[in-house]
Amino acid sequence: xxxxxxxxxxxxxxxxxxxxxxxxxxxxxxxxxxxxxxxxxxxxxxxxxxxxxxxxxxxxxxxxxxxxxxxxxxxxxxxxxxxxxxxxxxxxxxxxxxxxxxxxxxxxxxxxx
Amino acid sequence: xxxxxxxxxxxxxxxxxxxxxxxxxxxxxxxxxxxxxxxxxxxxxxxxxxxxxxxxxxxxxxxxxxxxxxxxxxxxxxxxxxxxxxxxxxxxxxxxxxxxxxxxxxxxxxxxxx
Numbered sequence: 588x589x590x591x592x593x594x595x596x597x598x599x600x601x602x603x604x605x606x607x608x609x610x611x612x613x614x615x616x617x618x619x620x621x622x623x624x625x626x627x628x629x630x631x632x633x634x635x636x637x638x639x640x641x642x643x644x645x646x647x648x649x650x651x652x653x654x655x656x657x658x659x660x661x662x663x664x665x666x667x668x669x670x671x672x673x674x675x676x677x678x679x680x681x682x683x684x685x686x687x688x689x690x691x692x693x694x695x696x697x698x699x700x
Numbered sequence: 701x702x703x704x705x706x707x708x709x710x711x712x713x714x715x716x717x718x719x720x721x722x723x724x725x726x727x728x729x730x731x732x733x734x735x736x737x738x739x740x741x742x743x744x745x746x747x748x749x750x751x752x753x754x755x756x757x758x759x760x761x762x763x764x765x766x767x768x769x770x771x772x773x774x775x776x777x778x779x780x781x782x783x784x785x786x787x788x789x790x791x792x793x794x795x796x797x798x799x800x801x802x803x804x805x806x807x808x809x810x811x812x813x814x
Contacts, residue, residue, distance in 0.1 A: 619801050630792060631743070631805040638801075676742065682801030686731055687758075688794075690742045 589614045593677050593691035600667055600698050608662040608694045610651075610677035618679040620644075620653055620660040621688070625674045634662075634675070667698045702727050702797050704806040712812045713783055720779045721809045723793035728773035730796070733803060734766070737790040746791075749776045783813045 594609040612620065622634040622644070635644035640655035649664045660677060677691040703726040713719050723732065734746040746766055747755045755768040769777045780787050790810050794803040 621802060623805075630807040631794075633802055633804065636802055680801045680803075686748070686796055686801055687733075687745055688735075688743070688803055690744075692742045 589618070589679065589681075589689050591677050591679055591689055591691035593675075593694050596674075596693075596695035598694060598696045600696070602669055602698055602700050603666045604698075606662070606664040606667045606671075606696065608675055608677075608696070610660045610662065610691060612658050612660065612677075612679050614658070614679060614681075616681065617655070618681045620651070621678045621680065622649070622651055622660070622662050623676040623678060623690075625676065625693075627673070631676070667696070669698045669700050672696055672698045702729070702795065702804060704793065704795060704804060706791075706793060706806040706809050708809060709807065710810040710812075712814060714814060715784055717783055718779055718781045719783065719811060720777050721791055721793075721811075723776045723778070723806055725774045725795050727797070730773070730799070732770060732776045733794045733796075734768065734776075734778045735792045735794065735805075737792060737808070739788065743792065746778070780811065783811075785813045787811065788813045 590613045619638045621636045623631045624634045635646040637644040637653035643652045651662045674693045676693045678688045705724045707722045732749045735743040737743045746761045747757045749755045749768050749770040751770050767779045790808045792808045794805045
């Protein structure tokens with residue numbers, strides 16, 4: 588079946604460090620891929636998305652590229668800030684009649700000053 | 701984007717009782733969704749609620765336990781019935797705002813069952 592696998596957390600970084608959170612997926616066909624972020628005590632926010640192979644989603648300095656050959660959608664940021672501390676969820680959605688987000692387990696990022 | 705609100709934001713309920721959670725959107729949407737996020741866990745889809753039809757439930761979730769209403773294109777309710785401590789979770793509604801398969805979430809309802 589369809590699934591999303593994320594690297595386990597927590598990920599602890601110093602401010603201005605480079606961030607990578609790995610995400611791979613298992614799916615038939617070509618789903619859309621998403622990264623959502625959940626800040627402490629808040630709901631989920633859509634961070635970025637990519638809808639087809641080789642698309643790069645970007646927002647707030649975060650980037651992720653849809654890699655069909657490796658079935659991956661790794662999240663990266665060149666220089667993290669304390670305010671980036673949150674839980675990050677990778678997800679996929681086929682849309683259409685099966686419009687349903689399938690989430691990874693989430694990765695907690697803690698950025699220290 | 702849209703403004704999505706949920707009521708209540710949190711509640712503490714006794715075992716065996718029921719709680720109805722409301723989700724309101726400030727624009728008309730076809731598809732609304734209800735998710736559960738158990739403590740320290742990821743999100744799991746409970747059901748999809750389309751206006752004018754019965755909700756579609758995911759495996760492991762049943763209508764008797766989680767009845768859903770969708771009376772119009774801006775509103776939905778989820779009831780958690782006959783609650784047990786295992787129902788303690790955050791319940792979130794979401795909408796597919798643009799028919800583009802990206803979903804936008806409400807702030808969630810944090811439920812604790814004692």
